[in-house]
Amino acid sequence: MILLDGKMVSEELNLKLKNKVDSFDVKPQLDIILIGNNPASLSYVKGKKKAASLVGITTNLHHLDENISQEEVERLINSLNQDEKVDGILLQLPIPKHLDQEYLMDLIAYEKDPDGFHVVNQGKLFQKRKTIYPATPKGIMTLLDYYNIPIEGKSVVVVGRSNIVGMPISKMLLDRNATVTICHSKTKNIKEITKTADILVVAIGIPKFITKDMVKQDVVLVDVGINRVDEKLVGDADFDEIKDIASYITPVPKGVGPMTIHSLLFNTVLLYESKNTK
């Protein structure tokens, strides 16, 4: 078994990105909008700020009160859209329920969307056009490519169909000529399906959902799950059970997580570069 070491790979690729950013006179700027004090969000934002700073990307944190009005958030997004210094705008999810998340996400200029969540960017992905790829699936592709794992002609099973992970990773693997099956909570006989996978991507949010009887010998297992169980982070697959069957496997934590942050920084630099080549 070879560990898909997202921590190591992301550190190496972040360093490469830093060297590029060092050559820029003006640094890329990422503005993060954080609303309220969700502990997980605070921790994610801290991680993103720290990684950005290591790479040389300037971050501005707009930490808003959880009771802020829709109009005020709109006003902030509009001003960041207008501001030429701003390369990326990240709205940290989830946001309080009284706000219209869909409207706010649509309001962010799609040319300033390092998360790749904007409807236009996702439409372009759907149409196989050049786009900003969502950070997590982009990170997974980068990790698979780093380890030279073949994709074309492979049987891929994706468990989960969110538009943040399941759908875009399915499309990106399909665009690389894999045959892709998308499963979810309503799938029957899921074990029979996951057992056919050469590459199995799990993003269903259930701790240790994938057990050793659900995978075939030499599977490549990519675990996107980050579940908190008894103060510990646990993936959607039972790592200890599967590690001796898999040919490649991501750990949780330090697998897909750091690759997601790398992709976010990569996308921010991409947005910066495309702004400056206009």
Add this chain to the structure above:
Amino acid sequence: MILLDGKMVSEELNLKLKNKVDSFDVKPQLDIILIGNNPASLSYVKGKKKAASLVGITTNLHHLDENISQEEVERLINSLNQDEKVDGILLQLPIPKHLDQEYLMDLIAYEKDPDGFHVVNQGKLFQKRKTIYPATPKGIMTLLDYYNIPIEGKSVVVVGRSNIVGMPISKMLLDRNATVTICHSKTKNIKEITKTADILVVAIGIPKFITKDMVKQDVVLVDVGINRVDEKLVGDADFDEIKDIASYITPVPKGVGPMTIHSLLFNTVLLYESKNTK
């Protein structure tokens, strides 16, 4: 075997649509842009105009010279976008190679896109939001529902991954809780996969690609192929071979084709109604 009779169903649903349109004081208006004289396109446009007229939708055909400039097509689209009388703008594909098809498709207002091909409409589909569904997959869903064919929990195999058929029908079936496998020309052992399908949708453009040894007993077979072989229209599946194995099967012609045209008219009325409720 029960025939999925697209001709009969579309006639019934077009009549329902006509009754609705009859109640409108101002009729919905569909503008069709046809560039050049591709024989298949001429025939498709004729069919669309005829069906629209039966339903009571006004059509305007803009038949342009095949050497028309990009700027002139842009000017036409812009004026149709502005024109409040126009509910739907249909750019008949393919268009001559000197024109920038992607740019022109993006230029059509997504609120006037009865084909459901606009990047914003496809992005919304990707994000499971209310949208205008592409006409062919929408027609397939309508046909399956007309015959009360269960979708939730079923194993669906889609052969083809275009953004006109394969991708959107996959997403729409997934949103109805089917488990979906997407195959294509680079898929290995495709027969093993198609044999697992409860519902098999074929849109690969190869005459009689699906043979009886590739399907399981009682499959529901939806054939999107329209191939001209020796002056005859032939589907992507071998109808004669499979008709006794399938529980339901679409004929070619008179299966998915008329349902696509129905969906186009349905979408035009939808755009008309949403304009008038703003």
